[in-house]
Amino acid sequence: xxxxxxxxxxxxxxxxxxxxxxxxxxxxxxxxxxxxxxxxxxxxxxxxxxxxxxxxxxxxxxxxxxxxxxxxxxxxxxxxxxxxxxxxxxxxxxxxxxxxxxxxxxxxxxxxxxxxxxxxxxxxxxxxxxxxxxxxxxxxxxxxxxxxxxxxxxxxxxxxxxxxxxxxxxxxxxxxxxxxxxxxxxxxxxxxxxxxxxxxxxxxxxxxxxxxxxxxxxxxxxxxxxxxxxxxxxxxxxxxxxxxxxxxxxxxxxxxxxxxxxxxxxxxxxxxxxxxxxxxxxxxxxxxxxxxxxxxxxxxxxxxxxxxxxxxxxxxxxxxxxxxxxxxxxxxxxxxxxxxxxxxxxxxxxxxxxxxxxxxxxxxxxxxxxxxxxxxxxxxxxxxxxxxxxxxxxxxxxxxxxxxxxxxxxxxxxxxxxxxxxxxxxxxxxxxxxxxxxxxxxxxxxxxxxxxxxxxxxxxxxxxxxxxxxxxxxxxxxxxxxxxxxxxxxxxxxxxxxxxxxxxxxxxxxxxxxxxxxxxxxxxxxxxxxxxxxxxxxxxxxxxxxxxxxxxxxxxxxxxxxxxxxxxxx
Numbered sequence: 001x002x003x004x005x006x007x008x009x010x011x012x013x014x015x016x017x018x019x020x021x022x023x024x025x026x027x028x029x030x031x032x033x034x035x036x037x038x039x040x041x042x043x044x045x046x047x048x049x050x051x052x053x054x055x056x057x058x059x060x061x062x063x064x065x066x067x068x069x070x071x072x073x074x075x076x077x078x079x080x081x082x083x084x085x086x087x088x089x090x091x092x093x094x095x096x097x098x099x100x101x102x103x104x105x106x107x108x109x110x111x112x113x114x115x116x117x118x119x120x121x122x123x124x125x126x127x128x129x130x131x132x133x134x135x136x137x138x139x140x141x142x143x144x145x146x147x148x149x150x151x152x153x154x155x156x157x158x159x160x161x162x163x164x165x166x167x168x169x170x171x172x173x174x175x176x177x178x179x180x181x182x183x184x185x186x187x188x189x190x191x192x193x194x195x196x197x198x199x200x201x202x203x204x205x206x207x208x209x210x211x212x213x214x215x216x217x218x219x220x221x222x223x224x225x226x227x228x229x230x231x232x233x234x235x236x237x238x239x240x241x242x243x244x245x246x247x248x249x250x251x252x253x254x255x256x257x258x259x260x261x262x263x264x265x266x267x268x269x270x271x272x273x274x275x276x277x278x279x280x281x282x283x284x285x286x287x288x289x290x291x292x293x294x295x296x297x298x299x300x301x302x303x304x305x306x307x308x309x310x311x312x313x314x315x316x317x318x319x320x321x322x323x324x325x326x327x328x329x330x331x332x333x334x335x336x337x338x339x340x341x342x343x344x345x346x347x348x349x350x351x352x353x354x355x356x357x358x359x360x361x362x363x364x365x366x367x368x369x370x371x372x373x374x375x376x377x378x379x380x381x382x383x384x385x386x387x388x389x390x391x392x393x394x395x396x397x398x399x400x401x402x403x404x405x406x407x408x409x410x411x412x413x414x415x416x417x418x419x420x421x422x423x424x425x426x427x428x429x430x431x432x433x434x435x436x437x438x439x440x441x442x443x444x445x446x447x448x449x450x451x452x453x454x455x456x457x458x459x460x461x462x463x464x465x466x467x468x469x470x471x472x473x474x475x476x477x478x479x480x481x482x483x484x485x486x487x488x489x490x491x492x493x494x495x496x497x498x499x500x501x502x503x504x505x506x507x508x509x510x511x512x513x514x515x516x517x518x519x520x521x522x523x524x525x526x527x528x529x530x531x532x533x534x535x536x537x538x539x540x541x542x543x544x545x546x547x548x549x550x551x552x553x554x555x556x557x558x559x560x561x562x563x564x565x566x567x568x569x570x
Contacts, residue, residue, distance in 0.1 A: 038339050039215060043274040043295040046214040050207055050293050054278050057206075058177075061101075061198050062155055065179045068095065068105070069194045078185040085116070089129045092118045096127045103163065103176060104197035107183070112139030115192065120199075136166065138195075147180040147193055156180040157280045160200050160228055160291060162240050169240060175200025175228070177280060204229050216272075216297030221247050223290050225255045247294070258292065272297045358535070362469055433468040434458050437475060437495065448483040453492040463502060467556050470532045471495075471504055477525050478506040478552050486510030486550065501538075501557050509549040515542060529554070 068074075073091050076084040092105045096118045107116040114135035119128040138144050141164075147156040158178040163170045177198040185191050204220070207229065211218035220229035225248025227236045235245035248255045251273070257266045258275040266273045274295040434456055441452045463471075475493065482491045488510030496503045515526075526542065529552070533540040538556040 035339070038343065039272065039297050040274070041343065042215055043272065043297055046211060046218065047274050047276045047293045047295050050210050050218065051276050051278050053206065053210060054203075054280075054291075054293075057203065058157070058198075058280055061177075061179055061196060062157075064095075064099070064102075065155060065181050065194065065196050066153065068092070068196075069181050069183050074107075074183060075186055078191050089116055089118070092116065093127045093129055096120050101199050101202050102196050103174060103199045104195070106138075106195040106197070108138060108144065108193045108195060110190065110192055111137070112141070112144045112193075113137045143178045143180055143195070144193065147182070150180070150182050152182050152184050152188070152190075154181065159222060159280070160203075162237060163197065173237065175204060177203070214295070216295055219247065219294040219296060221292040221294060223259070223292070224248065225259065228291065258294065270298055358470075358532070433463045433472060436468075436472055437493075440472070440476065441479075441493065444479055444483070449489065450479075450483050451490045452479075453490065455492075455494045455496075457496045458502075463497075464558060467502065467536060467558060470536060471502065471554070471556060474529045474532055474554060475504060475506065477529055481525060482506070482508050482510065482550075485513065488549075497558070500559060501555050503553065503555045505551065505553045507549070507551040512544050512546050512548045512550055514546050515544055 071088075071091065073084065073088045077088045088107075092107075096102055096105055097120075100120055100123060103120050105116075105118040106114055109115050114130075114137070117130040117135055119130060120126075121128055143156060143158045146158075150156055156179075158180075160175060160177050163174040163176045177200055179196040179198060180193050183191055183194050207218065207220065217231045218229075219227065219231075222228055224239065224246075226239050226246045230236050230245075230247075234243075238245045251268060254266050254268050254273050258264065258273060264275050266275075274297075276293050277290055278293060279290045437456065438454070441454050444450070445452055479491065479493075482488065486508045488508045491506065491508040494503075494505040494507075496505075530540045533554050533556065536556050538554055541553045542551075543553075544550040
C-alpha cells in the first residue's frame with residue numbers, strides 16, 4: 001500500500017503544485033498588465049496637462065498683445081503729439097516690469113525698423129528702454145515678412161526658436177516665441193508691427209516643473225523632429241547650433257508614426273511613446289508654429305518583475321509555495337492600492353491646478369476690467385469735458401467739429417464699458433448673480449433675436465462667488481451654442497435652488513446634434529462646461545439628439561469649502 005499511497009500523494013501534490021504555479025503565473029501576468037495600464041494612463045495625463053498649460057499660457061499672451069496694440073498712447077504717438085514717444089516707452093517699460101514673461105517689447109515701422117524697444121534684463125536688473133541710436137532693422141527676419149499681410153486684429157505666432165541679435169544667436173541661449181500683430185492709426189492706416197518676445201526659458205521651466213515626478217522622460221519637439229527640450233540639454237536646438245542630434249534620427253520609426261498624430265501612442269522595443277501636437281496660437285493665423293509633446297517611458301522595469309517562489313513536490317515545498325503566493329498576492333494588492341492612490345492624488349493635483357488656472361483667468365479678467373473702466377474711462381471723460389469747455393468758449397466755426405468730437409467720445413466710452421462688461425460682467429460683482437443673468441439675457445435677446453423664457457428661483461443667502469462665476473460662464477457658453485448651432489428662435493433657461501445646491505437648465509427645441517459626432521471645435525465648449533462643474537463637485541447632464549433639441553442641466557453645491565481644498569464633497 002505504501003507505494004500506491006506515495007504515488008497517489010505524489011499525483012495530488014503534483015496537481016496542486018501545477019495549479020498553484022499556474023495561478024501565480026496568471027496573477028503575475030495580470031499585475032504586469034495592470035502596471036503597464038497605469039503607466040499608459042500616467043503618460044497620457046502628463047502630456048494632456050502640459051498641453052493644457054501651453055494653450056492657456058499662449059492665449060494669455062495673445063490677449064496682452066491685442067491689448068497693447070489698441071492703447072490710446074499708441075494713437076497719440078502716431079499723431080506725433082509732444083511727449084507721446086516718452087509716454088509710450090514708459091508705458092511699455094511698466095508693462096514689461098509687471099510681466100517678466102516678455103524678454104522684449106518692440107514697435108516696428110512699415111520698413112521693419114525698430115521704433116521703440118524695451119528689453120527685460122532679468123528680475124534683478126529690471127527693464128531697459130533702448131536708446132534710438134541702438135535700434136536696428138528687423139526687415140530681414142522671417143516673422144516680419146510673414147506678418148506683412150496680416151489684417152488688424154490678426155496675430156502671427158512664430159515657432160519656438162533661439163533669439164537672434166545682430167545676425168548672431170544670442171548667448172546665453174534665449175529661447176523665444178514671437179507674437180506679432182499690425183498696428184494702425186486713427187484712420188485705420190497700417191503704421192507698423194507690434195512684437196512681443198515671449199520668454200521661452202520660462203515656458204520650458206514650467207514644463208519641467210509639470211513633468212517632475214512623472215515616470216519616464218518628457219520631450220518637446222518641433223515639427224521637424226528636432227529637440228526643443230530633452231533630458232540631455234546638449235541634444236537641444238541641433239538645427240540652430242549645428243549638431244545633428246534629433247528625435248527624428250534617434251527614433252525614425254516612432255517619428256513617422258507620431259508626427260501626424262494619427263497614432264498618439266507607440267511602443268518601440270521596451271520604450272512607450274505618447275505624443276500630442278499643440279499649435280502655437282491655434283485659430284489666430286495659418287502661419288502659426290506647432291510643437292509636439294512626447295512622453296517616453298521605459299517598459300523594461302515592468303517586464304523585469306519576478307514571479308512568486310517556485311513550487312516543489314514535497315509537502316513542505318507546497319506549503320512554502322502557498323506562503324510565498326500569499327505574500328506575493330499581499331504585495332500585489334498593497335502595491336496596486338498604492339499605485340491607485342497615487343493616481344487619485346495625481347488626479348486631485350490636476351484638478352487643483354485646473355482650478356487655479358481658472359481662478360487666475362477670472363482674476364486677470366477682473367483686473368483688465370478695472371483698468372479699462374477706471375483708468376481709460378476717466379481719461380476719455382476728461383477729454384469730453386475739455387471739448388465741451390472748448391465749445392462753450394470757442395468761435396461758432398468750430399461748433400460742428402466739436403459736437404462730433406463729443407459724440408465720438410461718448411461712443412468711445414460706450415465701447416470701453418462694453419469691453420469691460422465682456423471681459424468680466426460688472427453686474428456680477430456689483431449686484432450679484434441674479435441681476436447679472438437678467439442683464440446678460442436681455443442683451444442676448446437684443447443681439448441674437450432669440451427669445452429667452454427665463455425662470456429664476458434663488459436662495460435668500462448670496463450665492464458663493466466661485467459658484468456664481470462658474471454658473472454665469474456656463475450659461476454664457478450654453479446660450480452662445482444655442483444662437484450659433486440650434487437653429488431656433490426660443491430657449492428656456494431655469495435656475496432653481498434648494499437642499500444645499502443650485503441647478504441650471506438650458507433647453508431648446510432646435511435641430512439638436514449627435515454628441516458623439518461633434519467636431520473638436522464644438523466639443524471643447526462642452527468639455528469646458530463639464531470641467532467647471534466637476535471642479536466644483538457638481539453634476540453635468542447633456543441630453544441631445546439630431547432633430548430633437550438639446551437640454552443641458554448642471555447641479556452645483558452651494559457649500560464650496562470642500563472643493564476649495566481640492567476635494568469634492570460626496
